[in-house]
Amino acid sequence: MNAATSAIVPPRRIWWLAGGFGVWCLALSVLYALHAVGCAFGWPTAVLRWSLVIVFIAHLLVIGWMWLKFARQTPNADAGKTGSFLQDVIVWSTIVAFASAVLALGPPLLLTTCI
């Protein structure tokens, strides 16, 4: 029965529901802080922009890696519906986090840096 078989899904697994978006939050915080520091200290435009781009890509790579990792994982058959449910929600949350990062954090990097 479902309840009996899904006992093997460890509670720590649910932390991954927040994994992709956790990295998204970190990316936003780091980008916002780095931009503020760069503008306050008068960094050259190119240095500031490339710093932001590198930070952005680094976070994107982490979320992308998480996406691939979770998508390749096959839910343990013993985990039953609970395992497959959590697997689906984790994968899709990560995909949505990736898309959110691309849409919300990427295009602004093309704008004038410190006006």
Place this chain on the structure above:
Amino acid sequence: MSGPVSSQPEGAHALRLHRQLNRIWATGPGWQRLAAVNHSVIGKRMFLTSFTFFLIAGVLGMLTRVQLATPHSGFLDPETYNQVFTVHGSMMLFLFAIPMVESFAVYLTPKILGTRDFAFPRLTAYGYWCYLFGASIITVSLVLGIAPNGGWFMYTPLSSNVYSPGVNADIWLLGITFVEISALSLAVEITVSILKMRAPGMSLDRMPIFGWYILVTALMMIVAFPPLILGSILLELERAFGMPFFDPTRGGDSLLWQHLFWLFGHPDVYIIFLPMAGVLSTMIPVFANRQLVGYRAIVVAIIALAFLSFGIWVHHMFTVGIPHLALAFFSAGSAIVAVPTAVQVFAWLATLSHGKPRWGVPMLYIFGFFFIFAMGGLTGVMLAMVPFDWQAHDTYFVVAHMHYVVAGALAFPMMAAIYYWLPLVTGRTAVHRLAVPAFWLIFIGFNMTFFLMHLTGLLGMPRRVYTYRGDEGWNWLNLLSSVGGFVMTIGFGLLLIDLVVQLRFGRRVRRDPWKAATFEWAMALPPASYAFASIPHAGPQTDSVPRGELALSLARGEGYLGFARNGWQETLGVHITSGKPDQVIVLPNPTYLPLVTAIVTGGVVLGFLFKAYWLSLVLALVTFGLFVHAGSRAGLSRDHGPLPVGLGVEVPPHTEVASTPSYLAMICALFANGTLFTSLIFGTFYLWLAGGDWQKMTPPTPSWSLAFGAIVSLVIAAVSTRGSLKVVAASGKASAWMGLTAIALIAAVAAIVQMILGVTPSPREHALGATASVLLGYVAFHAGAGLLFLFSNFQRVRNGYISQRRSSDLRLTQLWVGYTLVTGIIAVGLVLALPSLVTVLGARP
């Protein structure tokens, strides 16, 4: 509470079982009602209290509309108008909206998830009393004419001492913080209960969607409230002791307040919306006669919405001068947050279109929700665009948008929910004669009031003005808005009458009147104090059983724990993901302690308000003492081993397992605490970068030896808590280890206090010193609180509540001291780094 365990479960007959359980669970009559800890009682009280504040705030809103109906109105003088609109906004958001959604969560969540109560009933009661007292302070201040008058988001420097020298702003800061303690305690309570106290078999994939909504909302509250609590503490420190965190002339920055406020304020919109979306996701399938479409997509959308809502706080600050590139992050984020919202809206529409919808009064209000919320969402996307926001900022367009979102997100689903669940609460069905005209009056009046405000705003009328000249072209719009306000008020009056009529004359309802699928209908109407006479199993075998039939079976004791044992208030704890039963949770009985503790906490607040700081300090210590006292005899005083819980299952009591609810609660509390600490670190760096004259100050020279001593002491404390646990696990006595922990914590506090006394520049002189003091004060406070944990541990060891099997107290202490060590290293390290950071500022152009 302790005693011999009966070997045989007592009676199975429904009536006898009811009497037995009711004797254990019921709240006593008369004054004993003040000792209530039952979630049904507290949930109803919270609902009635928040609804009362809704009515008061509504009257205040009407007063503003009377004032603005015509130009040059003398109905309210400027000062009274300021107090009225400030309390209207604060009351609607803090004293109505959040407590209202909490009241739904408190009353409904255990029933929908198939359990008897929350994990920490005394905390529920304490939260309610804190809410009531905090809200009462604000309400009384209005009657006395000393209410907050700086707007519901209390911006600095307007709310600083220079511009608000009276107690008005203090009342807001202290009253609202008091209410937030309540919200946070309930959020921890709800999170733990949803994760650990569902019906057996209710794995996460089988959890009703309402549970997911409330779980995510509670987690959001745990993260969202601490930044505002920190902001309120810092502003009160500035107002009371002159520490200039927000004063730009002394190294502070008023925009820090805006950041801290909106870090809470924007997620708060979703904290209000998500539970109501949960309500809609529960009701719509019932009226559509089919399952909810897109359960998994909705869970993903809820998670996305929760996170995105935290990443867009700056869209309330588009006009403060932040560079365009940074604004674009928040503008884009504010636009895409509409997507997960839309996923839910389309899932509801798909459920309706693929089902066989039936009409009912709740559906009427759901229709109202769709219309109003879509309008509010669209104007939200407009305001997310920076150029448009610059035009509309601080005009009535924003007022209109906000009311469409909040009314759409909260008021209409709330009214739908009231009509849907009132039969559950009262046991009576609606008469419905007044509900329909009430709806149309509210709907028409609402749109008349607030749609026109979009136009008033676009014509340039700023918000918060108490009057206007009359030649701006706003006259007819304002007059019609005010008329609309009265139409809406008449509608709410009818609604109120309808509810009273239903309570008094409604027909007795049969079980499961809506043919729903959730567990709250599988019980007597209105519910008994214990909710379920026996706890249902969630699974295929119960899915297809009509809830009315299931109610009878459960009443006969055919589920789990269908008996009374030792006078214990028993319910089941389950494995977080699978829902497999793993412990019997024995809940505390009714007690006056939550009320007494809340009264003393109220004394702390009032002491601050009347500048009696020593009294506040003493009462704060008494409050902590009461918490320790409350914990001194909690749990079971001897080992029991596995206990039968019915249906052939045996599990140990919660005191003898590792995954005890209190451990999870501590993790949640530390998460909230960590958010507050992170906000403090953010504030430090923000002021370092934006505060005035930091580089001109003589760099502080913190003592490295004291810092080293403090950290070494904290390391010893953390290691010795581990030692205590190991000794107890080996059936030994941990007194020596606990004593070592206490000495180490005292040493840490002493070292940190010495560091605070040596902080330069003086905390009153410049934000640099104030920030360093608060960082160190945070560590000292936590080390001091660690001593309280130890005191409690000593007491409980002496009273026999800690043993080899029952060691969760020591694990909680270990968690707390470990957290203190980690945050201590960061805070002390940052204070040591401040001289270098200040020097670096010299490199700025």
